[in-house]
Amino acid sequence: MKIVLDRARCEGHGLCEEAAPDLMHLDDDGELVIDREEITEAELAAANAAVRVCPVAALRIE
Amino acid sequence: MSAAAIRRIVVVGNGIAGLTAADSLRGAGFDGELTIIGDERHPACSRPALSKALLSDCADLTSHQLPAPTHGALEIAGRRACGLDAERRRVALDDGTELPYDRLVVATGSRARRLSDLAGELTLRGLDDALALRERLAARPSVVVVGGGPLGMEVASGCVAARCQVTVVSQGMPLEMQLGPHLARVFAEAAQGRGVALVQTESARLEEHGGATRVVLEEDIVLEAELVVSAVGDVPNTEWLAGTSLVTDGVVRVDARGLARPDVAAVGDLAVFPTPYGMRRIPLWSTAIAHSKVAAAALVHGEAAPPLQFQPYFWTEQFGLSLKAVGFLPLNGPPVYVDGGPGGPALMRWTHEDGRGAAAALNYRIPIPRLRRITEDAATGARRAA
Numbered sequence: 157m158k159i160v161l162d163r164a165r166c167e168g169h170g171l172c173e174e175a176a177p178d179l180m181h182l183d184d185d186g187e188l189v190i191d192r193e194e195i196t197e198a199e200l201a202a203a204n205a206a207v208r209v210c211p212v213a214a215l216r217i218e
Numbered sequence: 219m220s221a222a223a224i225r226r227i228v229v230v231g232n233g234i235a236g237l238t239a240a241d242s243l244r245g246a247g248f249d250g251e252l253t254i255i256g257d258e259r260h261p262a263c264s265r266p267a268l269s270k271a272l273l274s275d276c277a278d279l280t281s282h283q284l285p286a287p288t289h290g291a292l293e294i295a296g297r298r299a300c301g302l303d304a305e306r307r308r309v310a311l312d313d314g315t316e317l318p319y320d321r322l323v324v325a326t327g328s329r330a331r332r333l334s335d336l337a338g339e340l341t342l343r344g345l346d347d348a349l350a351l352r353e354r355l356a357a358r359p360s361v362v363v364v365g366g367g368p369l370g371m372e373v374a375s376g377c378v379a380a381r382c383q384v385t386v387v388s389q390g391m392p393l394e395m396q397l398g399p400h401l402a403r404v405f406a407e408a409a410q411g412r413g414v415a416l417v418q419t420e421s422a423r424l425e426e427h428g429g430a431t432r433v434v435l436e437e438d439i440v441l442e443a444e445l446v447v448s449a450v451g452d453v454p455n456t457e458w459l460a461g462t463s464l465v466t467d468g469v470v471r472v473d474a475r476g477l478a479r480p481d482v483a484a485v486g487d488l489a490v491f492p493t494p495y496g497m498r499r500i501p502l503w504s505t506a507i508a509h510s511k512v513a514a515a516a517l518v519h520g521e522a523a524p525p526l527q528f529q530p531y532f533w534t535e536q537f538g539l540s541l542k543a544v545g546f547l548p549l550n551g552p553p554v555y556v557d558g559g560p561g562g563p564a565l566m567r568w569t570h571e572d573g574r575g576a577a578a579a580l581n582y583r584i585p586i587p588r589l590r591r592i593t594e595d596a597a598t599g600a601r602r603a604a
């Protein structure tokens with residue numbers, strides 16, 4: 157499973173980082189960086205929480 | 219009943235609160251029968267996008283779409299809950315069926331408050347409203363927006379983007395009640411700079427005149443426009459709970475874990491919960507999410523689940539300004555500039571009277587976790603100064 161970011165949609169709220177700090181963070185310019193694209197079963201709950209919290213649905217899991 | 223004996227959970231309301239609650243119930247280890255009832259025809263969408271990207275963008279009609287749910291619940295769409303028997307633990311649906319539950323999540327949100335029942339009064343709450351408004355704006359009508367809160371001002375901004383002539387009618391300066399005087403002024407100037415007329419009034423009402431809807435201000439001054447949109451707050455959808463002890467004054471009061479009673483959680487826009495400033499309703503996107511996570515865990519694990527540690531997050535986009543704010547609003551007095559300066563881009567912080575900090579970023583890209591840390595700096599800075 158993979159976390160996919162639609163960069164054009166991302167507004168840099170960083171709510172996703174709050175939900176899954178081990179998987180993604182916003183850099184100093186406020187750009188979202190996915191630290192772990194390929195995720196394990198154990199990380200799925202955190203990844204799902206990050207996807208859900210994004211108000212513009214810029215993240216998805218494939 | 220022990221957690222293992224929870225077999226059936228029913229979630230009423232299919233908005234972001236209901237959806238997050240369902241996801242979080244699974245996350246909390248609930249693997250029993252999960253049912254979600256929602257009365258909208260559309261899948262849950264991002265309401266914040268409806269008054270922003272969806273109104274202003276010419277092309278993107280997908281900004282409100284959320285990813286598909288992963289909770290594996292039975293979804294009953296287009297059906298409305300119309301009654302609750304909290305003692306027998308049954309939800310009554312409008313088709314006459316009854317759903318039994320062991321645990322219940324009340325997440326029916328709220329609807330737009332209206333000033334009249336005239337067809338000429340448009341409101342914005344759901345996707346259909348947004349699409350209808352978008353279509354009307356395309357013809358470039360003159361618009362009066364009644365309500366100077368974040369929603370009214372975002373609608374006005376969308377009107378400007380669609381090149382409509384727009385007047386905002388508000389009680390006091392727009393956004394002052396929500397954001398405080400400093401930020402409100404920044405937004406009012408930006409709105410006026412883009413040609414929005416701001417009219418302050420005590421109480422406006424709507425009336426029909428010659429086939430059109432118009433706005434009557436307190437001294438009987440009348441504003442006419444081709445389109446009237448009201449954005450004057452929301453009303454919690456709690457009528458279906460009438461006759462239960464769950465509702466008082468139209469809202470559901472919950473404890474710090476989001477529970478109205480041990481077997482019933484209430485989350486999102488309809489819930490009143492404990493905050494450092496008393497029992498409050500804070501109808502925001504991230505409130506609904508934070509709440510639902512805590513309440514889902516509490517439904518499954520009871521007192522063992524941690525209570526809500528809550529600090530509000532609010533954002534708005536309008537008139538070329540983008541604001542993110544963390545902490546309890548409104549923000550009184552001038553800010554301390556952490557970076558940037560008046561008008562933005564700026565990173566600002568405030569300290570409330572009780573020493574709690576708040577921070578806001580205006581046209582300034584910053585991750586929310588960092589903005590939260592700035593509120594902590596504000597709080598410790600204040601303690602040091604004291």
Ligand SMILES: Cc1cc2nc3c(=O)[nH]c(=O)nc-3n(C[C@H](O)[C@H](O)[C@H](O)COP(=O)(O)OP(=O)(O)OC[C@H]3O[C@@H](n4cnc5c(N)ncnc54)[C@H](O)[C@@H]3O)c2cc1C
Nearest residue numbers: 231233234235257265266298299326327486487501502503
């Ligand atoms: C246009 C707009 C813009 C916004 N912008 C922002 C923003 O920028 N930032 C921010 O933080 N917040 C914003 N908000 C607020 C935020 O969207 C809400 O706080 C959040 O959506 C609340 O979620 P909820 O699930 O509690 O309620 P809702 O989203 O209202 O969901 C409740 C659902 O339950 C359904 N329902 C109601 N009664 C019944 C019944 N009896 N039976 C079955 N189903 C029922 C409703 O139809 C609805 O689908 C905005 C809101 C609107 C309307």
Ligand code: SF4
Nearest residue numbers: 166167169170172210
């Ligand atoms: S929450 Fe969404 S918009 Fe915000 S940074 Fe994450 S992906 Fe981007």
